[in-house]
Amino acid sequence: MRRLLIWAPLALFALVFALVTSGLVKPGDRMIHSAMVGKPLPALQMPALLPGRPGIDAAAMRGKPRLLNVFASWCIPCIAEAPELMKLRQAGVEIDAIAIRDTPEAVQQFLRQHGDPYTRIGDDKASAAQLALGSSGVPETFVIDARGTIAFQHIGPIRPEDVPVLLAQLEKAK
Numbered sequence: 001m002r003r004l005l006i007w008a009p010l011a012l013f014a015l016v017f018a019l020v021t022s023g024l025v026k027p028g029d030r031m032i033h034s035a036m037v038g039k040p041l042p043a044l045q046m047p048a049l050l051p052g053r054p055g056i057d058a059a060a061m062r063g064k065p066r067l068l069n070v071f072a073s074w075c076i077p078c079i080a081e082a083p084e085l086m087k088l089r090q091a092g093v094e095i096d097a098i099a100i101r102d103t104p105e106a107v108q109q110f111l112r113q114h115g116d117p118y119t120r121i122g123d124d125k126a127s128a129a130q131l132a133l134g135s136s137g138v139p140e141t142f143v144i145d146a147r148g149t150i151a152f153q154h155i156g157p158i159r160p161e162d163v164p165v166l167l168a169q170l171e172k173a174k
Contacts, residue, residue: 034134034142034153041068041148042132046122049099049107056096056122056129062148065173066094067141067166069118070130072102073110075138081157082114088163089117093170096120098129100138141166145173 036042041058048055061068069085071078089095097118099107107121124130133142133150143152143166152169154162 031155032136033155034150036132036134036150037142037153039150041144041150042129044098044122044129044132046098046124046129049102049104049121049123051104053118054120056098056120058148061096061144062146064094064146065151065170066096066119066144067170068133068144069095069097070100070133070135070138070140070142071097072100072138073106074102075100077157078110078139079114081139081159082117084158084160084163085117086115088158088166091167093167094119096122098122098124098133100124100127100130143169143173 041061044056044058046056054060056068067088085095095117097120099121101124111118122129133140134153135142137155139157141154141158142150143154145151151173152166154166158166
């Protein structure tokens with residue numbers, strides 16, 4: 001028994017080393033995922049941010065799958081994803097948006113510079129809709145299925161490699 005106790009510190013060191021190494025090789029997911037995925041879209045009612053374009057009405061978002069993009073004109077990663085949103089729009093995807101803590105003038109400037117893929121843009125000055133969606137930042141994109149259920153959440157800017165994933169999720173959401 002005494003011989004086994006001699007090896008205990010080495011065994012403890014090996015266990016701690018294995019835990020630290022596994023944490024470094026495969027760090028945990030630090031993203032905050034929405035608890036709303038798989039649940040009906042909250043009853044969002046947001047006024048239009050831009051004249052001549054409707055705001056967000058959750059009841060009007062049923063019937064066919066679509067993307068709901070949470071963005072802001074002051075968001076640098078939103079600029080990075082703008083070309084990918086345009087590609088999705090050109091592929092026939094309907095994209096609605098929630099503008100977070102923004103102004104009409106800034107959003108119009110943003111859309112002129114980076115493209116305008118949106119059908120509707122809701123004005124979320126207090127981030128209330130963002131919180132209702134379980135969104136923790138911008139940009140985030142949700143796939144809304146034809147029944148109005150949140151089917152998928154994409155956190156962060158949409159990159160070229162994300163476009164096929166979103167198209168597959170939209171197809172699955174029909």
